[in-house]
Amino acid sequence: MRKSYFPSSASLSGKSGGALVRRRALLGTVVLIALVALAGLLAYVTRDSRSDSNIPSSRATSSGAARSTTASPPSAPAARHPESTPGPPDTHDPIAFAKAAAVALWSYDTRGYSQPELVAAFHRWLTTEGQFVDADSVERLVPSPVMWGRMADSGQFATATAGEAHFPESFTRALQADPGAIAQAYVYAVTVTGRQTISWNGAPEGGAEDRSATLAVQCRPDRPCALVGVMPSVAP
DSSP: OOOOOSOOGGGOOOOOOHHHHHHHHHHHHHHTHHHHHHSSOHHHHHOSOOOSOSSOSSOOOOSSOOOOSSOOOTTOSTTOOOOOOOOOOOOSOHHHHHHHHHHHHTOEETTTSOHHHHHHHHHTTBOSOTTTOOHHHHHTTSOOHHHHHHHHHTTOEEEEEEEEEEOOHHHHHHHHHOGGGGGGTOEEEEEEEEEEEEEETTEEEEEEEEEEEEEEEEOOTTSOOEEEEEOSSOOO
C-alpha cells in the first residue's frame, strides 16, 4: 500500500501542554477579536482547552498522498531539482500573503534540506510580535526529525498550489459591524483552499489531495505581512 509520511491536518494527534494551549487560545483571541464580540464566538476563543491536535508524538499518514514501499536510487525522479526552503513574500495584502504561506506550509522537499532547516525557514514567516505569534501551530505541521528521515530515504517531496483564498464570512461580518476592531493588532483571518501533490523515488507523479486551512496573518500598515499562526480549524 502506498503511504505518505507527511501528516494531514485531520490525522494529527499529540501531547497536550499548558503553554501550547495558552498560545493557541491567544491566537484565537487575537485573530478573531472582532468575531468574539460580534459573531458569537466567545466560547470558542476563550475556552481553556482545545482538541489535542498539538505537536504529534508519532506522525500519522496522509490518506491522499503516497510513499513508495521500495525505494529507488536517488536519481529516479528525472528532471527534478531539490527546492530551497521557502521565504515569505514582501506584500501588504493579507490574501496574497496567506496564499503564499499556505503553499509553503503544504510543500516540502526532503532531498533539498533538512527538517530543522524547514522549521527555521517557517520561523522567517512569523511575526516578531511575541504577544501574538503562535509558532507551535506552524511547527506542528512539520514532520518530526525521525519521520523526516524516513521520508528522505525515498526522496519524498511535495508541491502545492493555492486555488482560492478569502476572509471567512464571520470575520467579514464582524469587520463590517466594527471596522475599527482590526486596528488593535491588524491580524486577519484568511481561509485558503488548494491542492498538494506528493511524489517520491520511482513515482514522480505521486498522489494528490485537496487542502484547506485558515491562517492568521498580521499586516500592519508600516510593514509587510507576517504569519501569526494556523487556526486549529478551518473557518468557512
